[in-house]
Amino acid sequence: MKPYPIFRITIWKVIAILLIGAGVVSAIARFRLGLGATTHLNDLFPWGLWIGFDFLGIGLAAAGFTIVAAVNLFHAHEYEPIVRPAILTAFIGYLLVVLVLVIDLGRPENFWHPLVMWNPHSVMFEITWCVILYTTVLSLEFAPIVLEKFNMHAPIKMIHDVSLPFMIVGVLLSTLHQSSFGSLYLIVPTRLHALWYTPLLPVLFFISCIASGISMVIVETLILSRNGRVLLSPVLMANLAKMSAVALAIYLVVRIQDLLSRGAWHEMRSLSYHSLAFWAEILIGFVMPLILLMFERVRFSRRGLYVASLLVLAGFAANRMNTAITGMETWPTQTYFPSLMEILITTGIAAIGFTAFTLIARYLPIFAPTNATSTHS
Amino acid sequence: MNQKRAMLIDITQCIGCNACQDACKVENKLATGEEKRLSPTAYTALSEHDGVFVRHMCQHCEVPTCVSVCPVAAFTKTAEGPVLYDANKCIGCRYCMQACPFRVPRYEWASTKPRVQKCIFCAPRLAKGLQPACAEACPTGATKFGIRSELLEEAAGRIEAEPDKYVARIYGSDTVGGTSILYITHVPFEKLGFDTRLDKFPMPLLTNNAMSKIPNVVTVGSVLLAGIWWITNRRAEVQQFEASQKQNGHSQNEDK
Numbered sequence: 001m002k003p004y005p006i007f008r009i010t011i012w013k014v015i016a017i018l019l020i021g022a023g024v025v026s027a028i029a030r031f032r033l034g035l036g037a038t039t040h041l042n043d044l045f046p047w048g049l050w051i052g053f054d055f056l057g058i059g060l061a062a063a064g065f066t067i068v069a070a071v072n073l074f075h076a077h078e079y080e081p082i083v084r085p086a087i088l089t090a091f092i093g094y095l096l097v098v099l100v101l102v103i104d105l106g107r108p109e110n111f112w113h114p115l116v117m118w119n120p121h122s123v124m125f126e127i128t129w130c131v132i133l134y135t136t137v138l139s140l141e142f143a144p145i146v147l148e149k150f151n152m153h154a155p156i157k158m159i160h161d162v163s164l165p166f167m168i169v170g171v172l173l174s175t176l177h178q179s180s181f182g183s184l185y186l187i188v189p190t191r192l193h194a195l196w197y198t199p200l201l202p203v204l205f206f207i208s209c210i211a212s213g214i215s216m217v218i219v220e221t222l223i224l225s226r227n228g229r230v231l232l233s234p235v236l237m238a239n240l241a242k243m244s245a246v247a248l249a250i251y252l253v254v255r256i257q258d259l260l261s262r263g264a265w266h267e268m269r270s271l272s273y274h275s276l277a278f279w280a281e282i283l284i285g286f287v288m289p290l291i292l293l294m295f296e297r298v299r300f301s302r303r304g305l306y307v308a309s310l311l312v313l314a315g316f317a318a319n320r321m322n323t324a325i326t327g328m329e330t331w332p333t334q335t336y337f338p339s340l341m342e343i344l345i346t347t348g349i350a351a352i353g354f355t356a357f358t359l360i361a362r363y364l365p366i367f368a369p370t371n372a373t374s375t376h377s
Numbered sequence: 378m379n380q381k382r383a384m385l386i387d388i389t390q391c392i393g394c395n396a397c398q399d400a401c402k403v404e405n406k407l408a409t410g411e412e413k414r415l416s417p418t419a420y421t422a423l424s425e426h427d428g429v430f431v432r433h434m435c436q437h438c439e440v441p442t443c444v445s446v447c448p449v450a451a452f453t454k455t456a457e458g459p460v461l462y463d464a465n466k467c468i469g470c471r472y473c474m475q476a477c478p479f480r481v482p483r484y485e486w487a488s489t490k491p492r493v494q495k496c497i498f499c500a501p502r503l504a505k506g507l508q509p510a511c512a513e514a515c516p517t518g519a520t521k522f523g524i525r526s527e528l529l530e531e532a533a534g535r536i537e538a539e540p541d542k543y544v545a546r547i548y549g550s551d552t553v554g555g556t557s558i559l560y561i562t563h564v565p566f567e568k569l570g571f572d573t574r575l576d577k578f579p580m581p582l583l584t585n586n587a588m589s590k591i592p593n594v595v596t597v598g599s600v601l602l603a604g605i606w607w608i609t610n611r612r613a614e615v616q617q618f619e620a621s622q623k624q625n626g627h628s629q630n631e632d633k
Contacts, residue, residue, distance in 0.1 A: 033489070034486065034487060034488055034491065035491065036487045037487070043415075043416075043474065043483050043486075044480060047471065047475050073605060073606045073609075075609035075610060105468050105469045105470060106467070106469020106470075106471065106484065107469040107490065107491070108469075110449075110469070111468060113449040114449055114468070117449040117450055117451075117466050118449075119448055121445045121446075121588070122446050122447055122448045122450075122472070123587075123588065124447075124448035124470055124472050125449075126588065126591070168599055168602045171602055172594070172595055172598045176591060176595075179587075180587075183588070186583045187442060187445075187446060187581070187584050188475065190478065190575060199583070199587075202587050
């Protein structure tokens, strides 16, 4: 790679620096002044934008476990070139989610309590453990990339030797907590709107995270396949798109069937704050990309893949935000809109994520995997 | 002696004098001054619905949602009835506030070391054999403290004695699995802001349904994943072997 002048100022760097700066200032204010002064959270709406961001971050980071499962467990080695970018996305995603969680906690200094004070009945307890353990697994999956940079082959060999059980554990942990984010809402049947509340929440959360994880991989591969670098052949990209479409189709069947069987269909027919949010989510984020991806022409076109995958990600985001925020609102008596500081902290953290990815992709061997990390035996 | 305690709130007898809140604030050393809603400094509050007063407070559920959702077990249900909170364990995730079916827990949003605040059923007084401060202060007997089973009988008796006056329901007898605060009224509960959609089954069961599947997911999942790994790995090996066979010519095959 040709050396890149670090201090060249680009519009993206300016934006990133501004966002991160504003985020840091807001975060300092949040810790100095408390949650009440800096957020729009209140007793009747104790969870807001940050929880939504956590849902989102974890869902997009599903790219990591889906690709690791496909390549290293199911031996679909043709996708090997995107394993490392996917692991990097997941690793950064999880670290950022943990960061947001700590900012969101009322008593961040006690964040370690779930490690020693157990309540196995709590979904939050299970999620905490899964996220901690999976972030550990991700750091092991990420470590060879760093070690390779510094030519330390002995530890790479050691990690490689124990990698199979770790990868299996990683996929299981992901399955568990991806679905458990849905389980968090099982306990509020009278509060979460009928268009989103269902006993199937964990199942739906899991299926949709597969679609979003794969779409994230597609978008990422498209972004990274520039300046003559080709990570995956058009046929493989089209196959990924097909898998995403299958996940979308399964999701839609389960979701609609569930809504009909629970008698929530009259909620879908009436025109209301909630039904508008529901239809926007379903039509733009699930039905439209599914229809698009059914066309071979779309699956083989760069622009088509971009549009369809971004729609999937938008639909995924809408679904998580609707579950976390819209569905919990009672229009028009009790609504929530995040405060400026909540937004600035969130965008600042997102900017940290993009910056970290760009820097790591530039300085570490993300695109040149050697056989040392694959599980060819 | 660990009989379950409860309080019976007869809405027909409440005159809205606020003595319960005043006594509560003194007992729990909370900032004084009348408050119309629950807050970090008001463990109980009266709301008015066309001249009828309803007392709000923690219901001290038999199977409390807050106890079940708290990731660090900061909430405990005592045998006598009170649901208690330990601020030293709390990490401030606010899942209790999100999940409480009665929307009771309040948060010290203004603090940088916030606590969840709610009625503690005067647990220290109960331990001394006293009744809660609010029940003691109530001038009309609208709030009555006692043994839960006895209060249930008494509530049923009052409804039976005056069936034209009372609504034929004791709110809390079986709501979300039963609570320690029981209400009877002459105005339909839904008109007084009570959540009548709440079912008889305890909320934590909803979560347990999903959580109990975790061991299955782990065992079946690990076997499945390891199996797929083995099969796909074997397929690659066989393909490699066959390819090398072809390269070596047909001589070995003919030997068989």
